[in-house]
Amino acid sequence: MATRTDRQAGAARAGAGGRLFGWLDDRFNISPLIEFMRHKTVPVHRHTVWYYMGGVSLFLFLVQIASGILLVLYYKPDEANAYESVRFITTKVSFGWLIRSVHSWSANLMVFFVFVHMFSTFFTRAYKRPRELTWVTGFLMLAMVMGFGFTGYLLPWNELAFFATKVGTDIAGVVPFIGNAVKVLLRGGDDVTGATLTRFFAIHIALLPAIFTAILAVHLIFVQRQGMHEPDYVQKLPPEKKSLMPFFPNFLLRDTLLWLMVLNLLLALAVFFPWELGTKADPFSSAPQGIRPEWYFMFMFQTLKLIPAHVLFMDGEVLGIMAFMVAGLAWMLVPFWEAKRRPGGRARPITIIGVLAIVYMLAMTIWGYLV
Amino acid sequence: MRTQPGCRVFMVSCLAVTMLALSLAARLAMAGDTQAEPDASAAQEAVDNCVACHTENDMLPAGHLDADVHMQPGLSCAGCHGGDPTSDDQEIAMSKAKGFRGVPERRDIPAFCARCHSDIEFMRRYQPRIQTDQLSQYLTSVHGHKLAQGDQKVAECASCHTSHAILPASDTRSSVHALNVPGTCGKCHGDADYMASYGIPTDQFDKFKMSVHGVALLENQDTGAPACNDCHGNHGATPPGTTSIGQVCGHCHVNNMQYFSDSRMGHAFTERGFHGCEECHGNHDIHKTSDQMVGTGDKAVCMKCHKAGDKGYVSAGQIYEHLTGLASVYAQAENAKQEVERIGMDDVEIGFLLQESHQSLIQARTLVHTFDPDRVKEKTDEGTGKARSALEAAAAQVKDFHVRRRGFGMATLFTTVLVLALFLWIRQMEAK
Numbered sequence: 001m002a003t004r005t006d007r008q009a010g011a012a013r014a015g016a017g018g019r020l021f022g023w024l025d026d027r028f029n030i031s032p033l034i035e036f037m038r039h040k041t042v043p044v045h046r047h048t049v050w051y052y053m054g055g056v057s058l059f060l061f062l063v064q065i066a067s068g069i070l071l072v073l074y075y076k077p078d079e080a081n082a083y084e085s086v087r088f089i090t091t092k093v094s095f096g097w098l099i100r101s102v103h104s105w106s107a108n109l110m111v112f113f114v115f116v117h118m119f120s121t122f123f124t125r126a127y128k129r130p131r132e133l134t135w136v137t138g139f140l141m142l143a144m145v146m147g148f149g150f151t152g153y154l155l156p157w158n159e160l161a162f163f164a165t166k167v168g169t170d171i172a173g174v175v176p177f178i179g180n181a182v183k184v185l186l187r188g189g190d191d192v193t194g195a196t197l198t199r200f201f202a203i204h205i206a207l208l209p210a211i212f213t214a215i216l217a218v219h220l221i222f223v224q225r226q227g228m229h230e231p232d233y234v235q236k237l238p239p240e241k242k243s244l245m246p247f248f249p250n251f252l253l254r255d256t257l258l259w260l261m262v263l264n265l266l267l268a269l270a271v272f273f274p275w276e277l278g279t280k281a282d283p284f285s286s287a288p289q290g291i292r293p294e295w296y297f298m299f300m301f302q303t304l305k306l307i308p309a310h311v312l313f314m315d316g317e318v319l320g321i322m323a324f325m326v327a328g329l330a331w332m333l334v335p336f337w338e339a340k341r342r343p344g345g346r347a348r349p350i351t352i353i354g355v356l357a358i359v360y361m362l363a364m365t366i367w368g369y370l371v
Numbered sequence: 372m373r374t375q376p377g378c379r380v381f382m383v384s385c386l387a388v389t390m391l392a393l394s395l396a397a398r399l400a401m402a403g404d405t406q407a408e409p410d411a412s413a414a415q416e417a418v419d420n421c422v423a424c425h426t427e428n429d430m431l432p433a434g435h436l437d438a439d440v441h442m443q444p445g446l447s448c449a450g451c452h453g454g455d456p457t458s459d460d461q462e463i464a465m466s467k468a469k470g471f472r473g474v475p476e477r478r479d480i481p482a483f484c485a486r487c488h489s490d491i492e493f494m495r496r497y498q499p500r501i502q503t504d505q506l507s508q509y510l511t512s513v514h515g516h517k518l519a520q521g522d523q524k525v526a527e528c529a530s531c532h533t534s535h536a537i538l539p540a541s542d543t544r545s546s547v548h549a550l551n552v553p554g555t556c557g558k559c560h561g562d563a564d565y566m567a568s569y570g571i572p573t574d575q576f577d578k579f580k581m582s583v584h585g586v587a588l589l590e591n592q593d594t595g596a597p598a599c600n601d602c603h604g605n606h607g608a609t610p611p612g613t614t615s616i617g618q619v620c621g622h623c624h625v626n627n628m629q630y631f632s633d634s635r636m637g638h639a640f641t642e643r644g645f646h647g648c649e650e651c652h653g654n655h656d657i658h659k660t661s662d663q664m665v666g667t668g669d670k671a672v673c674m675k676c677h678k679a680g681d682k683g684y685v686s687a688g689q690i691y692e693h694l695t696g697l698a699s700v701y702a703q704a705e706n707a708k709q710e711v712e713r714i715g716m717d718d719v720e721i722g723f724l725l726q727e728s729h730q731s732l733i734q735a736r737t738l739v740h741t742f743d744p745d746r747v748k749e750k751t752d753e754g755t756g757k758a759r760s761a762l763e764a765a766a767a768q769v770k771d772f773h774v775r776r777r778g779f780g781m782a783t784l785f786t787t788v789l790v791l792a793l794f795l796w797i798r799q800m801e802a803k
Contacts (some may be wrong), residue, residue, distance in 0.1 A: 091717035098779075250801065257793045264786040271779040274715040 040227075040247035045234045047131035051251075052258050054223070057117050059259045060110035061216070063266065064148075067103040068205065075155070077201035079194030082157035083280040090277060101270035107149060109266065111296045114145050122334070122354050126229035132335035134222040137215050139332040144212050149294050151204040157197060162281030163291045165200075166192045174317045175325070193283065206343065292368065299361040300324055302368035331357075400575035419456045420464055421448035436536035444497055444644075451483070468744055481509050482529040507606035524565070525606075531555055550588065552598035553579055575599075578656035597623065617647035624648075630740035662698060665739055666691025689744035694735060695749040700758040701728050707765035716768040721761045 025031050044050060074093055076085040089096035118138060121127060127135035154165045169192065173183030188195030234242065245251055293301050303324075307316040330337070339349045415564040425431050425448075431437050436442075441450055449456045454471035465471045475483040485506035487493050494503055509515040509528075517525040531547055538545035542594055546555045557576030559565055566573050579585040579599075585594035602611060611619045621628025631637045631647065651664070651672040663670040667679070667688045677683035704725055707795075711718040731754025738747045 013716075087719075090715065091719060097715065231480055234614075250797070253793065253797050253800075257790060257797065260786055260790045260793065264790065267779055267786070268783055271776055276715065 002044050002333040029079060037248045038246075041244040042228050042247055042251045043230045043234060043246045043326070044243040045231065047120075047124055047231055048245075050117075050124065051228055052255060053117035053120055055111055055255045056258060056262055057110055058216075058220075059262060060106045060113060060266075061212075063263075064103065064110060065209070067099050067106065070099045075201075077155070079157065079197055082155065082197055083277075084339055086156040086277060090274075097274060098270055101273075101275045104275035105264055105269045105273075107152060108295070109262065109269075111145055111149055111294075114142050115296070118142055119354065121229075123282070123351060124229065124231050125338075125348075125350070127335040128338065129335070131226055131229060132228065134219060135335050136332055137219040137222065140215055141212060141219065143328075144208055144215070146296060148204060148208055148212075149296060151200040151208065152196045153198045153294055154192075154197060155204065156277055157281050158278035159281050159285075159288055160278050160291065162192060162283070162288045164293050165196065166287075167291060167301075168293060169196075171317070171321065174315075174321050176318060176322070191283075210308055246337065295365060295369075298368040299364035302364040302371075305368075373377065373778050389553065409754060415458060417666075418458045418459075419447050419449075421452075421454065421456045424459075424461065432535045434536045436538075439535055440537045440539055440726070450487075476524050477527060478521070480529055481506050481515070481518070484528045505606040508605070512604070512608045513610070514608055524559075524568075526559060530559070549594040549598050550592060552600055553585070553589065556599045575655045582657045583659045584657060616649055620648040620652075626737050627740045630738060634740065634742050660736070662691065662694045662736070665694065683742075686742060686744050690739055690742075693744065693748045693751040694739070696733075697728075697732050697735060697754045700755050700762070701725070701732055702767065704728065704758040704761040707762050707769075708712045711765050711768045714769070714772050717771050718765075718768070721764045721768070724757050724761035724764065728754045728761065730754075731757065 020320065021030075042048070071089060074085055074089045074096065076082060090100050091097070092098075121135065121138065150165075150168060152162045169183050169186050172186060173179045184190065186196070186199065187193070188199045230242075292298065294326060300320075304317055304320045309316050309321045311319050334350070416655055422431075441447070447456060448454075452472055452474070453469070454466070455464045455469040459468070463469060465473075473485075488501075489503050489506050489602075491503050494501055505528075511518070514525045514527070518527060533546055536546075538548075540547045543547060543550065545551065553576055560571075561573055561576040563573045580589055584596050587593040588598055600608070601622075602607065617628050617631060621632075627648075637647075639645075640650070652656050652660070661670070664672050666683060667674060668691075671687060671691070673683060673687035677687060704721070708721045708725060711721060731750050735747050735750040735754060738750055741747070
């Protein structure tokens with residue numbers, strides 16, 4: 001319940017807004033929250049710009065939800081109607097073309113910004129104590145964002161998506177012991193069919209959003225409780241040399257400014273580079289040339305293509321999948337095993353690992369598109 | 372319980388009689404079942420000494436195939452050649468007393484096969500839906516006539532069907548399967564030496580395989596396309612005559628034949644003994660038609676008979692203009708549709724209009740066989756109207772596309788102004 005002082009402060013606010021605030025505060029005791037917001041600060045230093053990446057990812061997630069709900073009004077998740085319904089959305093529904101394009105572009109931008117957010121967190125070592133679980137929840141969300149991309153890619157039921165899903169689920173089937181079960185579970189049978197489409201739709205619009213939203217809530221609560229991480233060199237500064245910015249309104253307005261810029265970019269992309277629909281998938285036709293996954297899977301796809309069929313006693317593809325799984329697990333658990341810098345060493349080993357990871361991913365992605 | 376000895380004898384006798392009766396009834400029942408079995412099964416179960424001996428002595432006929440259509444239901448060698456396959460004594464098995472007929476003379480082969488194939492009752496047991504008039508048809512054919520005259524080179528049944536590797540025509544391995552018929556006929560008709568004494572061309576197969584029908588059948592494996600027998604007949608193989616050639620083509624090209632038959636040109640052809648469709652389209656080397664076949668140009672077949680200034684010349688020119696006019700507008704509309712598709716706009720209605728326009732173009736091309744420019748024009752006008760509507764719809768979509776871009780360009784500008792205003796506000800706020 002609000003205290004007398006709080007209520008007096010509320011009453012002091014003039015006009016209808018003040019009265020509404022008082023009415024709400026009387027019932028929900030929101031004054032402490034406002035006070036928390038009022039006193040919340042964000043460190044200002046040369047890496048402050050990376051703080052905005054999480055916010056942009058959140059904004060794009062909200063765009064995904066809004067545009068996705070509009071698409072669901074017309075989309076039909078079955079083999080016979082999926083392609084036609086997307087075609088109907090893009091050609092007949094008022095602004096359907098825009099909504100579909102925004103959904104596709106914002107999905108790709110979201111993956112991009114989530115990656116940027118993750119690497120910025122990694123290089124500023126924001127994952128270290130006490131933020132280990134914030135990092136783990138963030139990594140889980142990255143994996144789920146890629147899951148959103150994979151399941152959403154098939155939904156228009158076009159040729160490219162159909163065969164890419166075939167290849168993608170085949171790769172999942174290679175995982176030792178559980179691979180085949182996972183493949184059948186994903187496909188809803190032995191092959192990619194209408195059952196796969198319905199299943200992917202359910203995962204895309206119900207299962208993943210529900211889990212993602214829960215993890216996102218936990219992630220945001222962690223961030224709010226622990227505040228923004230300060231890089232090592234800022235932490236070492238004496239308090240009088242540290243610079244802070246009020247979260248409200250300064251940081252929030254800057255966040256809004258960036259969100260508007262991203263929205264502008266999103267609209268420009270949707271209008272000037274509308275997302276193509278391609279030709280309808282024909283399960284009985286042979287796979288066309290140039291089957292490739294979405295760009296964020298390309299580094300893995302290209303790696304698997306390059307690994308020889310057999311490496312020592314192991315199947316090359318199995319080895320590749322296992323390596324990616326181990327690397328992913330190690331990445332998620334980085335706060336718990338991070339190697340310390342040797343005294344006198346120039347760069348932290350973890351920074352070198354991060355740089356190598358980025359170089360590897362970029363090189364493989366570019367190679368994948370060039371070949 | 373005690374019984375009298377006389378009574379015991381009586382009971383044993385009754386039991387013995389009952390068992391004997393049951394045993395006889397069972398034997399009779401089994402005999403009845405055996406008689407109900409078809410002859411073929413019985414023959415199959417018995418040892419076929421023809422096959423056994425000829426296999427053992429390595430004397431099976433060349434090309435013999437176990438999958439042969441006659442071997443399958445158990446007709447075996449004796450089914451055609453007679454004799455007794457149950458006897459392992461050659462003298463008995465291949466004796467005339469046992470009905471042995473041996474290898475027939477070439478001239479006797481049609482009658483040899485017709486013993487069964489012309490017997491409706493017999494054929495009903497194996498192939499109830501098969502025709503039984505092959506021999507009578509064959510006798511009307513050129514092959515049949517020449518065989519009757521003693522020609523030993525002409526085709527008889529085995530020439531096309533083989534002797535001992537006969538397969539149903541539906542079997543792709545069969546020599547008479549649709550895809551194999553041109554090759555089977557071409558085996559003799561493409562052999563210049565073999566055909567020398569008949570004085571007929573031997574390039575039919577070479578021409579056919581380059582033709583529109585040959586490409587469809589042999590390259591695209593489209594069994595709906597005609598093979599030799601579809602025009603010349605099967606057993607009654609005869610070259611279509613002057614009056615029947617239109618009917619032969621018209622079997623598939625129904626409208627073309629009807630328009631041609633009803634036209635003045637059709638009547639004139641009949642009067643002058645011209646070969647209907649063949650005069651313009653050829654026979655074995657029929658190529659895909661084009662609008663250039665009509666008109667007054669170099670490739671126009673009309674100019675084979677018509678000369679500049681005559682009525683046919685004028686009509687041919689008009690028909691050509693109508694057709695190419697529609698074809699040109701249709702091509703423009705098709706390009707416009709592709710552009711609409713490329714920019715991601717609504718091309719569904721345009722697609723329907725194009726379909727209708729294309730249908731009109733096909734119908735107009737068929738109406739060429741009326742040789743009536745007005746009838747062709749009526750149809751091309753219809754198609755041109757649809758194609759123009761498609762062009763207008765495409766232009767509207769392209770315009771809408773640009774309107775969208777401009778509209779959202781404005782929206783982007785508005786957002787940019789908002790971004791700038793917010794930026795300035797933040798700066799001003801933080802400067803205080």
